[in-house]
Amino acid sequence: MGKFKGGSDDWLDDEDSSSGRAQLRAPKKGKPTVDFLEIDQSNGTVVEVFPNQCVVLGDEPKDRFACTYRKAKMPNAEARERSPVAVGDRVRFEKMGSRDGVIDGISRRRNMLARPAPERAMRHVLSTNVDRLVIVAACAKPEFSPGLVDRFWVAAQSQEIQTILVVNKIDLFEPGDRPWTIYTQIGLPTIEISTKTGMGIDQVDALIRDGVSVFCGHSGVGKTSLLNRLSQREIGRTGEISEATGKGQHTTTGAYFIPGTSWIDTPGVREFGLLDVQPEELKKFFPEMQGLACEVEDCLHEAESGCAAKSLFRYASYRRILESLRSPDA
Numbered sequence: 001m002g003k004f005k006g007g008s009d010d011w012l013d014d015e016d017s018s019s020g021r022a023q024l025r026a027p028k029k030g031k032p033t034v035d036f037l038e039i040d041q042s043n044g045t046v047v048e049v050f051p052n053q054c055v056v057l058g059d060e061p062k063d064r065f066a067c068t069y070r071k072a073k074m075p076n077a078e079a080r081e082r083s084p085v086a087v088g089d090r091v092r093f094e095k096m097g098s099r100d101g102v103i104d105g106i107s108r109r110r111n112m113l114a115r116p117a118p119e120r121a122m123r124h125v126l127s128t129n130v131d132r133l134v135i136v137a138a139c140a141k142p143e144f145s146p147g148l149v150d151r152f153w154v155a156a157q158s159q160e161i162q163t164i165l166v167v168n169k170i171d172l173f174e175p176g177d178r179p180w181t182i183y184t185q186i187g188l189p190t191i192e193i194s195t196k197t198g199m200g201i202d203q204v205d206a207l208i209r210d211g212v213s214v215f216c217g218h219s220g221v222g223k224t225s226l227l228n229r230l231s232q233r234e235i236g237r238t239g240e241i242s243e244a245t246g247k248g249q250h251t252t253t254g255a256y257f258i259p260g261t262s263w264i265d266t267p268g269v270r271e272f273g274l275l276d277v278q279p280e281e282l283k284k285f286f287p288e289m290q291g292l293a294c295e296v297e298d299c300l301h302e303a304e305s306g307c308a309a310k311s312l313f314r315y316a317s318y319r320r321i322l323e324s325l326r327s328p329d330a
Contacts, residue, residue: 036108042090047257086125131211219268
């Protein structure tokens with residue numbers, strides 16, 4: 001079957017995009033298994049990750065420690081990861097000085113937001129143990145594109161993570177269609193905001209007061225500006241939109257807990273591949289596809305005769321994601 005061409009110009013599906021499933025390697029045979037810790041055995045939370053070390057916020061006292069790893073104590077994961085730990089991990093660490101330490105155990109993760117790493121044989125875990133995903137998009141500059149929204153929402157549903165969609169730069173909106181309103185209709189809470197005027201900021205604040213929230217989105221949509229508004233202080237650098245592509249330039253180089261908050265900021269991205277989602281289960285993460293009266297029983301909503309999904313707004317996006325799950329290198 002030929003490559004499905006949808007009707008929208010979706011950045012996520014550029015021809016050079018590597019947005020499919022990663023071919024993850026299993027642990028080497030014969031290597032001893034290291035168990036995860038019980039949650040009450042941990043004494044800190046990873047708040048930022050760097051090459052070969054990370055920053056841990058200790059429970060008692062609430063100080064930040066630059067930590068390395070005792071790799072022999074790191075649990076074997078199902079797949080190779082870019083780092084032994086990720087932001088949000090609960091860990092046990094031993095203090096080696098006033099501000100240094102070493103990690104010798106990790107608690108089992110409640111959930112995680114992850115994507116294939118550029119190396120393709122690894123997975124990149126953006127954050128773990130979160131209560132909520134806040135997908136930040138823009139209505140203009142850059143133009144709203146549903147591809148990344150759909151992929152993030154599928155990833156969150158697969159991990160049972162509550163999700164909200166925030167559409168920024170509404171002050172730039174020119175009268176016309178609001179393609180993001182479909183998400184409210186199918187069960188994804190959606191809030192229109194302007195970080196310039198302050199519109200909608202209080203609504204977002206009310207939804208993220210409890211638990212840990214991770215903020216994700218395209219580069220240039222104003223995610224950092226939103227976090228600045230919510231925290232009422234400057235928490236990160238903001239960037240300009242690339243004149244050449246109309247897409248954002250990266251300003252956050254890695255996920256991190258914003259000090260003094262329960263919010264995790266993540267790098268702006270141009271693509272987001274899915275992990276641990278099988279093609280045959282994708283349709284369950286598209287709420288509007290539930291209960292359709294298709295002629296074929298257990299219709300996959302691909303090319304079947306009498307498929308009732310073909311008229312749905314997100315059908316093209318569904319088909320692109322389905323294809324990427326089947327053919328990661330397509």
